[in-house]
Amino acid sequence: MTTVPTTPTAAAPATTAPAPAAPGRLGQGELRRRVAVVLSDLPGDVFTPGEIARALGRSAGAVGNALAALTDRGEAELVSASPRRYRATATTDEAAKGGGAPRTRPVPAPAAAPARSKVAPASPSGTSGASEKGSAKGGKAAPGGPVVRPNGQTYHPRRLADLPDVAALRKLREASVPAMLYGPPGTGKTSLVEAAFPDLITVAGDGDTAVADFVGEYTQAPGGGYEFVYGPLVTAMTEGRALLIDDATLISPKVLAVVYPAMDGRRQITVKAHKGEVITAAEGFYVVAGHNPGVHGAVLTEALASRFAAQIRVSTDYDLARALDIAPRAVRVARNLARRQESGEIGWAPQLRELINFQKVAGVLGDEAAVANLLGVAPEEDRDVVAEVVSAVYGRAVTPLALGQQV
Structure with a gap:
């Protein structure tokens, strides 16, 4: 089982925040607009996703995804990659306009700006800060080059629906459209997902994967007795992160059924093993699956296929x-x-x-x-x-x- 740190039992993301923003799900694109407001109000300052998340009362994962989307559009600039810091561009103010929450609200204390490099830093979508600014007139960042995955390896984006595949997956997440990537092993399905979602949590599926591998189980505590350790599904839901179910079609359909309520309109699961606790998905929670057709034991059931509106074939480039x-x-x-x-x-x-x-x-x-x-x-x-x-x-x-x- 994938072991993750214990998270709070509450059904909300584990973030410490004031209440300047109303809780609950926001409309499509509203969080991105609110993040743009923060950046455009202080155009010369740089912020981490966590700083903006605390000001908005939202999860850092969801804010990070919104910042990545703004960067893809050229409406924010990634100033440094470790830690990630962002600032406004010439078009951020346009992204901040529209209906929704008013502009007057608490803003985070700005982080110290890092020393600027002569070479513009690469954005998560593979576009440089310079190219983002250069594309401001067009309103969108031009497709860029390689993207660095969390493990430091480089991913080379490919075309998907007239977008770099990394940007396309992020747009699907933004619209809450679950995606399944299918194709032979070794074609780069996992690499693509890792490049698209820096906040990714992965469940590696096989025939022995159990419900506990998703929701968690009781384990012996260091001081004696037992404590419940939440699994990756609960962690992704409470923190508003992306969850990759790799080799999903090798997992028993009865086990996979535990994920389905989190993916539909309910966006909730019940952890029967932990006092029937109800977990509600935070904004930003997203499920993507990998499927290797033809692999022994891989069965794509109708119930599983119907949960993924976007099904994308991945072959060797x-x-x-x-x-x-x-x-x-x-x-x-x-x-x-x-x-x-x-x-x-x-x-x-x-x-x-x-x-x-x-x-x-x-x-x-x-x-x-x-x-x-x-x-x-x-x-x-x-x-x-x-x-x-x-x-x-x-x-x-x-x-x-x-x-x-x-x-």
Whole structure:
């Protein structure tokens, strides 16, 4: 089970805040407007999501998501990434206009502005501060470049509905439209979600995943006795964070049913194991799922599919593989095998993960070993066809990577 720190038993997010803003759910885009008001009232100052959240009486996760959306539109600027600090741009005041709460209300104490770099910092959507300002006339930030994931690795956005995929997922979250990403393992589904949502909590699904892995369970306390430790679903709900259910179709439908009430109009769950406590989702709570069709044991039920209005196919980006300087012949092998997989001739083809691993092995053991290893990772039932394609591309017979004679 994924263990998370104990959170308050109240059905509201665990934030300390005054009550300048009315509690409860806001209308679509209203939190973003209120955050813009804070920034535009003090255009020369910088703020963390937590500082704005305390002033508005909202969760830091929800405010962070609103700031990311404003940055995508060029209506806020990410000044520093660690900790995240934001300030107004030339178009923030326009974002702050409209109906809703009045502008006069408490504002957070400004954080000390960090030293400015000559190079504009990258925004979560992959656009630089300079490009955001340059796009102010158009009202939207232009699609940008790579996005740094929480683990420090780089994600390269792809096009989705005329937007960078990271920005598209954030818009779906803003509109409370749950998304399911499906495609072969290793195509970057998890990487995309991590790049889109810095506040992400993940449940890794398998056949043994239980209800307790979502809502929590009693564990032995250090001082004796037992205490209830909340699970990732409750944490995401109370803190207004994004929840990724990875390999969701490997989880028993009876277990997944615990998430459904949190996703529909009720936005509540009952934790039967903890005195029947009712948990209500804070603003910003969002569920996204990953599904690997064709993987043994993966079953996409109608009940699960119907909960995700947006279902997005994710496949390997071979152009990106070339841009990452992966050997062209290895990319050609992957393309050829992908076509055979689509025709039903085989069930496996190398995805971006395997191609990246190919490059790593080549860098350590050489190209010949990497080619042999690529054949070796193929499932046995597909290995003859894979060997045929690899041999045709490389112009020589290839066998799986194996130990040879004693040296």
